[in-house]
Amino acid sequence: MAYFDAASAAPLHPVAHQALSASLDEGWADPGKLYREGRRARILLDAAREAAAEAVGCRPGELTFTSSGTRAVQTGVAGMLTGRRRIGRHLIVSSVEHSSVLRSAESFEADGGTVTRLPVLRSGAVESGAYAEALRPDTALACLQSANHEVGTEQPVAAVAEACRAAGVPLLVDAAQSLAWGRVDGGWSALTASARKWGGPSGVGLLVVRKGVRFAVREAEEFGNLPAVVAAVASLRAVRAEAAAEAVRLRELTERIRLRVPQLVPDVEVVGDPLRRLPGIVTFSCLYVDGEALLHELDREGFSVSSGSSCTSDTLTPSHVLRAMGVLSEGNVRVSLPFGAAEADVERFLDVLPGVVAGVREKLGAPVAAPAAEVRADSLVVDALGRRCPIPVIELAKVIGDVPVGGTVRVLSDDEAARLDIPAWCEMRGQEYVGEEPADHGVAYVVRRVS
Amino acid sequence: MAYFDAASAAPLHPVAHQALSASLDEGWADPGKLYREGRRARILLDAAREAAAEAVGCRPGELTFTSSGTRAVQTGVAGMLTGRRRIGRHLIVSSVEHSSVLRSAESFEADGGTVTRLPVLRSGAVESGAYAEALRPDTALACLQSANHEVGTEQPVAAVAEACRAAGVPLLVDAAQSLAWGRVDGGWSALTASARKWGGPSGVGLLVVRKGVRFAVREAEEFGNLPAVVAAVASLRAVRAEAAAEAVRLRELTERIRLRVPQLVPDVEVVGDPLRRLPGIVTFSCLYVDGEALLHELDREGFSVSSGSSCTSDTLTPSHVLRAMGVLSEGNVRVSLPFGAAEADVERFLDVLPGVVAGVREKLGAPVAAPAAEVRADSLVVDALGRRCPIPVIELAKVIGDVPVGGTVRVLSDDEAARLDIPAWCEMRGQEYVGEEPADHGVAYVVRRVS
Incomplete structure (x- = not known):
């Protein structure tokens, strides 16, 4: 049994388990109340906030606990966009952000805002120079993950933060994947993270907003599951030690x-x-x-x-x-x-x-039927309509040898994955991807045999 | 040591503690994943949802776990208002709802909606007839708590639900205070609750939206602290049994x-x-x-x-x-x-x-200075400016015997509580509250001695 999906959710750290059990009896009361049960809860919460701030590298007053990493992103992005509404309604995100960031961007667009989605290199990283060029006078907020959750690529956060600082634009860093490993360097303005990524309980997030950053809060209430918060912070400290x-x-x-x-x-x-x-x-x-x-x-x-x-x-x-x-x-x-x-x-x-x-x-x-391939001079047409990934690519690979060098194969497909995977196959195989053409049904992806 | 503040947060139920510890090792993975850890988490979540639905009296598919009772209210109110936007932009709440409902109403107003805040009787209950009269063709949503959190008064939910049904308006019931005691009767459309009120962990709420009710969801993600959810439901079942x-x-x-x-x-x-x-x-x-x-x-x-x-x-x-x-x-x-x-x-x-x-x-x-009382025919003026509750009422009580029956006392006060407490004192003491008059500083509250 091997669980290799820590980037989705890490198994609960033993320290988190202990901290959770230990704080259940102290941490149930409302920390806003003045009687002894409330005061005890307040002491626990304050200690957790200080320890988390130390791990992040911020002041305790800049850090809030939320009910998830997604919630931290939603609150952070919305709060900063609203706080800087008068400066402008332009948002920059990379095109490889976590879905929580991209959904916040979609909400903002639906609400009349403008979003720039920066492309990335084949490695998954944004170019900091391109990021700097995307900054505009009406940019209210820039977002960049510290590292990508699907491929692990680290982003040039410090360089982008410096460009943002020079342009007077705040940068929100989604540090969900990297906070277990260390602080995020550079002059970021806001940071979000998720405890489930470092072995804390699911359903605890962090939102850090630097002092002085314009931020409009719609909700005063902080996330209230104090034992989960205590466990999340205990776990963060434990993983940091290792x-x-x-x-x-x-x-x-x-x-x-x-x-x-x-x-x-x-x-x-x-x-x-x-x-x-x-x-x-x-x-x-x-x-x-x-x-x-x-x-x-x-x-x-x-x-x-x-x-x-x-x-x-x-x-x-x-x-x-x-x-x-x-x-x-x-x-x-x-x-x-x-x-x-x-x-x-x-x-x-x-x-x-x-x-x-x-x-x-x-x-x-084995079960693939012979493709409906029809010889037309030096070109072939493969009908993969209605067939899903990876069949269109398999069909292409089967017939590429049937055309002469210089000849083309047209793959008819209505599967969205083909748009990505046929060019990727060409790249891997050293064949030429010519482009796509409209077809009666679906799309024709045209590949030229060059070797 | 006696904790008498269960309406804020009930101490964690021993069953919740046990359920939490027991599910920590099973409940950390993403229940959306297909591998075994995810499937185990999904089984736990499904079982919790079924048990909670049974306690509420709804179908499992109608119930969502949220990160707090407040969040359930926010999501429920916003989702229903948006879902019925085309019907109208009018919301009804009672004036004694929990602050989470009233804040949602304020957000809606800030966003251009219209809110009717229904007055209550001296007992704290709304009159169902008055509620029915407030329903309009453009009413998108009506809200009513099942029972009040500060004074315990039960609201006529079934009668109001019937009036809403007749008018084709959905009713959202905040059942935070009553769900521990039993299901909410009547034909409500949506229901919210908070686990901390029944001895579950803080930071778990329930949102129930009946099938067929128009509801616009902005976030697909359900609250993810599965052990806390399991503990919340275990605790609800345990308190229901008692x-x-x-x-x-x-x-x-x-x-x-x-x-x-x-x-x-x-x-x-x-x-x-x-x-x-x-x-x-x-x-x-x-x-x-x-x-x-x-x-x-x-x-x-x-x-x-x-x-x-x-x-x-x-x-x-x-x-x-x-x-x-x-x-x-x-x-x-x-x-x-x-x-x-x-x-x-x-x-x-x-x-x-x-x-x-x-x-x-x-x-x-003891330390109260002699009031600056000045005899003017058969009336007295008490200057309580700058003095906070309960001083203005104490000063009034001290001098009421100094005017003849039929005479008046004017209490000058700039304390917001005086507006409520001076009439309440008159009611308790059988004196006549004449009303308030503007004054150079603060307000003059006029009381006539009648006995």
Whole structure:
């Protein structure tokens, strides 16, 4: 049994469990009340706030506990946009932010605001120069994650914060994925985080707003589950005490996965920045593989991982992060190791993975009907209409050898994932992606054979 | 040591403590994930939702967990107002709702909506006939608490729900204070509650929206602290199992306080409906007493209670509930007994209270300077400018005997509590409250001696 999905939710840290149990009997009363039960709760809350502020690197008065990381983002973004309404109605986010940030941006747009969504490099990182250029006189707020939750790539927060400072625009940093590892450097204005990412209880978030930053608060009430707050902070302190040593150990384990998966499994793309990345996250995509089937088979083998493939999402669209990076989304696997992940489990994962991928590929390859391919001079048309990821790419791969070098294959597809995965396949295979053309049904993705 | 403030927050129920500890190891993963840790969490969440729905009397799919009772109210009110935006922009609330409802109403007003705040009887209850008359064709939502949090008065929810149904207007019931005792009868459309009121963890709320009710959701994410949710539901089931017997026992204890406090302490007004009321709450106000001093002295004697007096609020205004009822607010005490409150503690409270009130009165009476009273024919002016509750009423009481029957006393005061407490004193003392007049500083409250 190996849980490799810490980036979704880390298992509860033993210290959090202890702190929660210990504070249940002291922490139930209203800390705003003046009688003894209230005073005891207030003392607990104040101590938790001071310890959390020390871990974040802010003043206690700048930090509020919220009922989740998502809530911290919603409150933070809305409060800063409202506080700076008179300066302007322009918001900047990167295109690989967490969905909570992107949803806040959508709300703002629905409310009449303007949003710039900055593209990222193939590594998943924004360019700080491009970020600086997007700042405008009417920019009310800029948002940037400290590190990406799907591929682990670290963002250039300090450089972007400096550009924002120079332009007089506040920067909100979503530090959900990185706060366990250390403070966020640079002159940010606001910061959000989520306790479930560092082994605290689910349903506790942090919102830090620096003194002097304009902020309009609609709700005075702070999140009230004091034992959960105490446990969240105890856990943050505990993981921080281990962070330096654990970062070295987990980085070595994820590096092992980065290097060996492409050796062990054919047709794999490892995504995300190889160096500027979080210690515990590694993400790769496997050509000709159905992400849901892969997750299911890995679960049967005792491994819990996540995927950004379209088939694992409710909306049947690939992850917005992989899309923004322009990398392959089919057969996508994110391994995010929790603190204390065992080396033996990682080794067993590497042992098991090649067989699992081969098995899924075999199942997919076998039942596929012969494509309706029709020879037209030196071009072929593959009808993959109604077929879902990874079938369109599989069909393309099957026929590319049937056209001469210089010839083209048109893949007809109505699957959203094909728009991402066919160009990604070309990149991986050294073929030329010509572009897409409208078709009677769906879209024709045109690929030229160059080798 | 006796904690008599269950209406603010009930002590954590032992069952909640057990359930929380037991579910910590199962409940940390994301219940949306398909691997085994996620599936285990999903099973826990589904079971909690079913048990909560059974306690509320709704379908599981109608019930959502939120991060607090306040959040449930905010989400419920906003969701229904938005969902029925096209029908109209009119909201009805009673004037004695919890602050979370009143704040939601203020937000709606700030956003261009119209709000009717229904007055209440001196008992604290709304008249269902008056409520029905307030319904308009453009009414988007009506709100009514099941019972009042400060005085315990039950509201005529079933009758109001029937009127709303006839008018085609949805009714949202804030059931925070009553859900521990039983389901809310009547055809309500939405219901909110808070686990801290029934011995569950702080920071868990319930929002129920009946199927078919128009509701616009801005956030898909449900509150994620699953162990806290499990504990909240376990506690609700546990208190429900004891509720019938405990209601009889606590009602007898609060009845004892209702009857004996006026016998033991002179110049006391017991407020709230004597019959249609919650079992555990009793509220009274003591003339010539400073609420903050009274709470402090009771805390020294080991009793934790709340007060709606102006001196115990941050804004130095009396409780909006007492104000809407038109009852005395000075020296206000709310006793709200938790499940299992000991009879011996109630008896000790009744033993201690007379001495505590007498002590506070003595301290307040002694240092008061002689009032600047000036004889003008058969009327007196008392200058209590700059003096806070309960001084203006004390000064009035001191001089009323100095004017002949038929003569008047003008009390000059700039204390907001005087507007409520001088008429209330007249009601208690059988004197005539003539009204208020503008004065150079503050307001002149005019009282005619009639006995």
